Amino acid sequence: xxxxxxRILARDGRARSAILHTPHGDVATPVFMxxxxxxxxxxxxxxxxxxxxxxxxxxxxxxxxxxxxxxxxSELGGLHAFMGWENAILTDSGGFQVxxxxxxxxxxxxxxxxxxxxxxxxxxxxPEKAVTIQENLGADIIMALDExxxxxxxxxxxxAMERTHLWAARSAQAHRRSDQALFGIVQGGIFRDLRVExxxxxxxxxxxxxxxxxxxxxxSKTEMHAVLDWMDRGLPEDRPRYxxxxxxxxxxxEAVARGMDMFDCVLPTRLARHHAAxxxxxxxxxxxxxxxxxxGPLDPSCTCYTCRHFSRAYLRHLLQAREILGATLLSIHNxxxxxxxxxxxRTAIQSGRFSALREEFQKALPxxxxxx
Amino acid sequence: xxxxxxRILARDGRARSAILHTPHGDVATPVFMxxxxxxxxxxxxxxxxxxxxxxxxxxxxxxxxxxxxxxxxSELGGLHAFMGWENAILTDSGGFQVxxxxxxxxxxxxxxxxxxxxxxxxxxxxPEKAVTIQENLGADIIMALDExxxxxxxxxxxxAMERTHLWAARSAQAHRRSDQALFGIVQGGIFRDLRVExxxxxxxxxxxxxxxxxxxxxxSKTEMHAVLDWMDRGLPEDRPRYxxxxxxxxxxxEAVARGMDMFDCVLPTRLARHHAAxxxxxxxxxxxxxxxxxxGPLDPSCTCYTCRHFSRAYLRHLLQAREILGATLLSIHNxxxxxxxxxxxRTAIQSGRFSALREEFQKALPxxxxxx
Numbered sequence: 001x002x003x004x005x006x007r008i009l010a011r012d013g014r015a016r017s018a019i020l021h022t023p024h025g026d027v028a029t030p031v032f033m034x035x036x037x038x039x040x041x042x043x044x045x046x047x048x049x050x051x052x053x054x055x056x057x058x059x060x061x062x063x064x065x066x067x068x069x070x071x072x073x074s075e076l077g078g079l080h081a082f083m084g085w086e087n088a089i090l091t092d093s094g095g096f097q098v099x100x101x102x103x104x105x106x107x108x109x110x111x112x113x114x115x116x117x118x119x120x121x122x123x124x125x126x127p128e129k130a131v132t133i134q135e136n137l138g139a140d141i142i143m144a145l146d147e148x149x150x151x152x153x154x155x156x157x158x159x160a161m162e163r164t165h166l167w168a169a170r171s172a173q174a175h176r177r178s179d180q181a182l183f184g185i186v187q188g189g190i191f192r193d194l195r196v197e198x199x200x201x202x203x204x205x206x207x208x209x210x211x212x213x214x215x216x217x218x219x220s221k222t223e224m225h226a227v228l229d230w231m232d233r234g235l236p237e238d239r240p241r242y243x244x245x246x247x248x249x250x251x252x253x254e255a256v257a258r259g260m261d262m263f264d265c266v267l268p269t270r271l272a273r274h275h276a277a278x279x280x281x282x283x284x285x286x287x288x289x290x291x292x293x294x295x296g297p298l299d300p301s302c303t304c305y306t307c308r309h310f311s312r313a314y315l316r317h318l319l320q321a322r323e324i325l326g327a328t329l330l331s332i333h334n335x336x337x338x339x340x341x342x343x344x345x346r347t348a349i350q351s352g353r354f355s356a357l358r359e360e361f362q363k364a365l366p367x368x369x370x371x372x
Numbered sequence: 373x374x375x376x377x378x379r380i381l382a383r384d385g386r387a388r389s390a391i392l393h394t395p396h397g398d399v400a401t402p403v404f405m406x407x408x409x410x411x412x413x414x415x416x417x418x419x420x421x422x423x424x425x426x427x428x429x430x431x432x433x434x435x436x437x438x439x440x441x442x443x444x445x446s447e448l449g450g451l452h453a454f455m456g457w458e459n460a461i462l463t464d465s466g467g468f469q470v471x472x473x474x475x476x477x478x479x480x481x482x483x484x485x486x487x488x489x490x491x492x493x494x495x496x497x498x499p500e501k502a503v504t505i506q507e508n509l510g511a512d513i514i515m516a517l518d519e520x521x522x523x524x525x526x527x528x529x530x531x532a533m534e535r536t537h538l539w540a541a542r543s544a545q546a547h548r549r550s551d552q553a554l555f556g557i558v559q560g561g562i563f564r565d566l567r568v569e570x571x572x573x574x575x576x577x578x579x580x581x582x583x584x585x586x587x588x589x590x591x592s593k594t595e596m597h598a599v600l601d602w603m604d605r606g607l608p609e610d611r612p613r614y615x616x617x618x619x620x621x622x623x624x625x626e627a628v629a630r631g632m633d634m635f636d637c638v639l640p641t642r643l644a645r646h647h648a649a650x651x652x653x654x655x656x657x658x659x660x661x662x663x664x665x666x667x668g669p670l671d672p673s674c675t676c677y678t679c680r681h682f683s684r685a686y687l688r689h690l691l692q693a694r695e696i697l698g699a700t701l702l703s704i705h706n707x708x709x710x711x712x713x714x715x716x717x718r719t720a721i722q723s724g725r726f727s728a729l730r731e732e733f734q735k736a737l738p739x740x741x742x743x744x
Binding site: 039043046047048063067068072075076083293309314317324329 | 456695
């Protein structure tokens with residue numbers, strides 16, 4: 001596991017800046033991972049993604065297992081070669097999709113039976129199967145199968161957590177590839193007793209990284225922050241900590257302040273396909289008539305390809321005309337916003353200014369939106 | 373008009389290789405212009421378009437007049453600034469869209485009244501109005517308003533041709549910007565008498581370039597080639613000749629052999645959005661099951677971004693999964709095919725090998741399509 005060393009460079013409060021070594025390059029943390037559900041970050045080439053600052057992307061085991069099939073991807077040299085991405089990749093276990101897409105037919109202690117959203121065919125996912133698929137896909141970081149339960153039902157959360165623990169242990173047992181790091185996932189909803197127990201169990205497996213699942217699924221910010229505070233105390237300091245499915249600039253800053261290192265979210269690309277540009281603070285809905293003659297870039301301080309070359313007026317035109325390029329240019333910008341934010345966070349931690357950045361962030365007013 | 377000099381570098385038979393000077397750079401001819409209907413070549417950034425070899429793109433007056441409006445584009449610095457394209461641009465007159473979209477309410481000697489396809493509102497296009505709109509858009513090359521009639525009705529073709537002549541003269545009268553070149557358009561269907569008369573009239577206006585309209589609209593190849601032969605004799609040698617709406621690799625080669633210099637077509641980007649890759653000879657429909665495990669590039673001899681980085685299997689996956697990136701990567705490839713072809717044609721003309729290239733082209737068998 002030496003190729004996955006995690007070296008902390010600096011701390012500022014509970015925030016950490018580190019380097020995560022992977023077989024496909026070093027990843028400076030805190031890091032934001034764009035989501036490439038079907039082996040493509042929607043509307044972007046790998047070259048554009050790289051220029052936007054991404055060095056680690058997430059791909060979805062559920063989707064790639066169903067189409068084109070992990071056997072095909074393996075035969076073609078694995079996910080890096082398949083999607084033309086030379087930097088690091090993380091695959092999820094498929095569990096989140098199976099549980100969130102309501103396609104489940106049966107869950108039992110051994111695994112989950114589900115129906116394909118593509119053709120209705122029946123499939124079975126077990127911890128071992130999830131590992132095998134991810135070994136075929138060949139990402140640098142793979143995830144243990146888990147069950148993400150509704151966050152506020154204690155009895156169900158306990159059951160899902162215990163299943164998650166069993167499955168994590170079986171995943172660790174099944175995993176063979178030494179060029180992949182397997183991360184376990186802490187569950188337990190919003191309940192302190194469960195989260196503390198789960199962090200203890202998952203940490204005890206001694207995996208090279210630990211993730212926090214089951215957040216950003218409807219709980220309040222206060223509840224999310226409480227869970228993260230428990231995680232900071234419960235998870236080992238010397239391993240990367242991945243907060244799954246988060247998120248917004250504000251959520252990332254607050255999670256970094258609680259010792260989290262890795263983040264992923266569909267938000268930047270999903271917003272881009274729904275006409276919205278992310279800003280450090282707030283969003284612009286570019287369909288607003290106020291942008292029709294606006295010669296300025298999305299964000300004058302942004303250095304992305306989109307902001308260097310195009311006006312808000314042009315972007316609004318592309319969106320109104322339903323041109324594909326609109327989604328591409330907004331995706332470039334939105335991902336750049338999160339990659340730039342995490343780069344600034346790293347610099348701030350290294351120079352002892354993270355709490356100042358965080359305060360400034362909390363205080364700042366949203367940018368007024370002329371379309372509102 | 374000095375900024376629009378046209379300097380012939382070499383001839384091979386009737387084929388010519390030349391340099392067309394524009395205020396936004398030199399254009400080596402024969403040249404293929406990708407079509408950017410709504411101020412974007414669909415699914416491509418200007419950077420990708422540039423990398424694909426394009427130095428001159430076409431944009432549509434009809435579409436941009438209706439949305440976002442030529443006043444807005446003018447206010448934002450013109451089309452080059454608006455769409456972030458630093459090289460040359462040609463705008464059509466809007467006539468082809470008005471006549472082909474069946475949105476006409478009334479055509480008379482003075483102009484045409486039409487209904488917007490966007491909101492049903494009524495608009496009027498006259499030769500003077502088409503020039504004014506194109507002056508607002510600010511392309512390097514603009515086109516006189518013309519009427520493209522059904523190619524095989526002599527009486528109607530004569531009427532449409534006479535209208536086109538009147539409108540060309542009025543366009544020349546109305547045109548003011550010295551940093552734009554106005555091209556006239558020859559019409560006359562498939563009829564020798566009309567085409568010869570039209571070429572004589574349009575040439576007589578002494579415009580810096582001449583276009584051949586009304587082809588590639590349903591006539592046979594033999595008919596198209598006959599018209600081009602008449603054009604080669606009827607149009608001045610020392611001005612660029614633009615064959616509108618063409619086309620395929622084979623059509624371009626045959627038109628170059630008849631003295632044509634400039635070409636545009638939606639084919640490469642339209643095929644890309646319909647799952648087809650262009651080859652020098654033939655096409656690949658990538659949805660064919662035979663490509664599911666195909667590790668090779670679209671074309672091993674192609675040097676485009678797509679062929680350098682992605683397999684047919686990956687492209688097929690993107691298309692099956694309806695991912696935007698599929699259209700982007702196929703568009704890059706398809707445009708590169710035509711830009712590479714015209715570059716090879718130029719080299720062949722300059723080295724006296726064009727007729728060999730043409731013969732090789734005519735003889736070659738289509739590449740077998742495993743999906744068929």
